Amino acid sequence: MTHDIQIVGGGLAGSEAAWQLAEAGFRVRLSEMRGSGDTTPAHHTDGLAELVCSNSFRSDDAESNAVGLIHAEMRALGSLILREADIHKVPAGSALAVDRDRFSDGVTAALTAHPNIEIVRERVDALPQGPAIIATGPLTGPALAEAIGTATGSDALAFFDAIAPIVHRDSIDFDTAWFQSRWNKVGPEGDGKDYINCPMSKDEYLAFHAGLLAGEKTEYREWENVPYFEGCMPIEVMAERGLDTLRFGPMKPVGLDDPRTGRWPHAVVQLRQDNAAGTLWNIVGFQTKLKHAEQVRLFRTIPGLQNAEFARLGGLHRNTFIRSPVLLDPELRLKSQPNIRFAGQITGCEGYVESAAIGLLAGRFAAAQLGGKTLALPPVETALGALLGHITGGAEAETYQPMNVNFGLFPPIEGRTKKADRKKMYTARARDAFARWREDQLSSPCPA
CATH class of the missing domain: 3.50.50.60 (FAD/NAD(P)-binding domain)
Incomplete structure (x- = not known):
């Protein structure tokens, strides 16, 4: 042609x-x-x-x-x-x-x-x-x-952003995790239960935060001093900004009532459906440059994900504009x-x-x-x-x-x-x- x-x-x-x-x-x-x-x-x-x-x-x-x-x-x-x-x-x-x-x-x-x-x-x-x-x-x-x-x-110009991991639904512990959209907000095709929520107590959150800071990360000398895009920032980079940064970002607990307590947890990890069958769920906001073995170890400390099986782990990719x-x-x-x-x-x-x-x-x-x-x-x-x-x-x-x-x-x-x-x-x-x-x-x- x-x-x-x-x-x-x-x-x-x-x-x-x-x-x-x-x-x-x-x-x-x-x-x-x-x-x-x-x-x-x-x-x-x-x-x-x-x-x-x-x-x-x-x-x-x-x-x-x-x-x-x-x-x-x-x-x-x-x-x-x-x-x-x-x-x-x-x-x-x-x-x-x-x-x-x-x-x-x-x-x-x-x-x-x-x-x-x-x-x-x-x-x-x-x-x-x-x-x-x-x-x-x-x-x-x-x-x-x-x-x-x-x-x-x-x-x-170049910067680097990161890919979030994906979890198999049948490996999530629903004795701990529960379905709910924030404030029970209902979309055109939803029922107010479109996200899976994994709650954290204060002690669990503090341990997780420390793990993010200490975890072994993928680093490349030629990538140093390159700014991350704010909308796709690795979770460990957010953690470095302060103890409560994640609790006001991707781990925000407001509007999410833990059915076991009837109250908002100290922090919440949310997962969003990734395919039509509902078998795969991505961890919202968990873009990361942690090494793969470190991701598996640390993310399985999240209540409800202790037995998580990952369809994909996170990673970095180059971004040029x-x-x-x-x-x-x-x-x-x-x-x-x-x-x-x-x-x-x-x-x-x-x-x-x-x-x-x-x-x-x-x-x-x-x-x-x-x-x-x-x-x-x-x-x-x-x-x-x-x-x-x-x-x-x-x-x-x-x-x-x-x-x-x-x-x-x-x-x-x-x-x-x-x-x-x-x-x-x-x-x-x-x-x-x-x-x-x-x-x-x-x-x-x-x-x-």
Whole structure:
């Protein structure tokens, strides 16, 4: 198949960009190195849009949460990633979590079947000469990373984040652990019991905290002095920040009543369903760089997990991104080589949802340009516009770090408002702005 545009990278951003372009009638060559004999330290399959760190797309609440709001905007624009997430979701309270294998299979099948998409299993080591979107994610190959550095005249930035362990459900002790969502919050498919909770007394927590600090960790000299992303920080790094940091973070006990006492424990370890069958559960917030044997020993001191069997243990992976506020224009084009767009985590957005969202926008911008039209930027009052604005100029270039979508990226609400009402005011304003923008784009070459 001759193609109108090449997309390099078959993760969430590349898959979404390919879908948007193909649906708009353009022929896409989707290059993915997995399946060609190459792989990455974090991936385990050759499937497109493989989820490697968590199975959660986070909150699906579009009324008071920026992540839920971007979900809604993406659904309205025909997102393949959100479509498949909705098809393959598993109970997770008000969050959108998926069976990761079925999700990846669904995305792969949809892209494979599309007549305008050719999936080529190949490693790309140089920037394409024609129209292209680079969506190689945080694990961009060394040769391509070097080519990007040459084209931009600046070094790529790098940080490291960690993968949380997964536990087999039938190895959890339910004489101690119990099912409950925080404050019994019920999602569309849930019953207020979407998480498994393992309680800790003060003494158990103090011993666990000490174990995290003392535990043997994977260390690499060349990785020193590299900042971790706050949203995916290893649990032992959090523990180093203070004795109670974990109790106000991933081990927060508020809103969780231990049925044995009727009271909140001193600390709680939560597990979230990882597959549709409910046989695998990931330990929420327990990204770690502890060595594997140390993980097994320490995590089995958690009440309820004393006999835990692990389907996967935690580990580190490399994460690379460019200085997008300096290097990219408002339509995600490389200023020094405007035939190239960037999308996904390599731009410095963080998270599955955000990566797919930027892939969606890159695909639509490219489709408009290929069709001889211009797609207006989404308003900064929308979740898509706020995230795009942060990446392409809203952040301080010298201190630019990966960022999830959040209301802090939106223009402030004018006038005096009650804190309790502010989030809903953000979402109401965003819905109005998005509706007007979408109406204006009905004549664009992209499906509305």
